[in-house]
Amino acid sequence: MIEDIWETWINQGVKIVAFDLDNTLIFENQLIDDHLIDGLRDLKSKGLRLFIVTGRTIQSLKERNLPKYFLDLFEETIFCNDGNVIYNWHSDQVRVLNGLDINQFKQYWNQNHTLVNMVIESNGRFYSNSKKVKIINKYQTYFFFNDQLEFVDLNNFQPxxxxxxxxxPKVNTTMEELEKLEEIEFEKSEMYFYDDFIKIIPLDTSKAKGFKTFLRTLGFSLSDVIAFGNGSNDVSLLLESKVGVAVKNSEQVLIECADLYLQEQLAFFLKKKSQKEEL
Structure with a gap:
């Protein structure tokens, strides 16, 4: 018997669909697919609520300048920073679920300001002590764009x-010296080391953790969710959702943990018919 795969999932209790953004819904230097728009509209017509859960920061999301007709297909609440920052694109309101300790930031800056330049993300905006801070292009999508920085005196800054x-690292500081400063750790945080900078984020940041925290306020859980993604930062969400779907050309780590791996573009799958016994 041929039936709509989405009707099957709805009958199993699915009420919400969560989508990663980059390389799941949209692609660099490509227009948004008309077939994707049709598929998303079809899901909404079935009564499903659609959410975006992305690794992008709010500033990076705004920089992408997504068209209103696309955003209108989703709930107004968008989950940025891998679920840790909730952004309402209608009201421009921001909520950080889990923040780094401000007193530890002050202590760290006071002890190391001669060695480092610092960029801080606070309530979706980026602040720095230096105009010399630059980040290479390949990192800008998920971190920050150089022209978005606001320059402040961190000695008097109250984020x-x-x-x-x-x-x-400042001009006379090497990355090796900077990495040794790891001894002065932020409690409840994780450090990531790149070629020319270090990133610090709150401990246990994940899309699953942030999204399910919000869903509880609506009376839902991840057992009500189908999640789509393509990368390693989607693993937690796909594993904890009722159904986890890795889109075509996903990273291998995500394919291995997904319930379903698409062999076709997402746009065509969204309206696909499937046999019930194949689920």
Whole structure:
């Protein structure tokens, strides 16, 4: 018997669909597919609620300048920073679920300001002590764009809700010296080391953790969700959702944990018919 795969999932209790953004819904230097728009509209017509859960920061999301007709297909709440920052694109309101300790930031800056330049993300905006801070293009999509920085005196700066910190070595400081500063750790945080900077984020940041925290306020859980993604930062969400779908050309780590791996573009799958016994 041929039936709509989505009707099957709805009958099993699915009410929400969560989508990663880059390389799942949209692609660099490509227009949004008309078939994708049709598929998303079809899901909404079935009564499903659609959410975007992305690794992008709010500033990076705004920089992408997504068209209103696309955003209108989704709930107004968008989950950025891998689920840790909730952004309402209608009201421009920001909520940070888990922030870094402000007192530890102050202590770290006071002890190391001669060695590092710092970029802070606070309530979706980026602040830095230096105009010399630059980040290479390949990292800008998920971190920050150089022209988005606001320059402040960090000695007198009182940030709220710090969601991310970047450390860059000053001219006379090497990355090796900067990495040794790891001894002065932020509690409840994770450090990631790149070629020319260090990124610090709150401990246990994940798309699953952030999204399910929000869903509880609506009376839902991840057992009500189908999740789509393509990368390693989607693993937690796909594993904990009722159904986890890795889109075509996903990273191998995600394919291995997904319930379903698409062999076709997402746009065509969204309206696909399937046999019930294949689920």
């Amino acid at each position: 709220e809700n710090i969601s991310k910190i970047y450390l860059f």
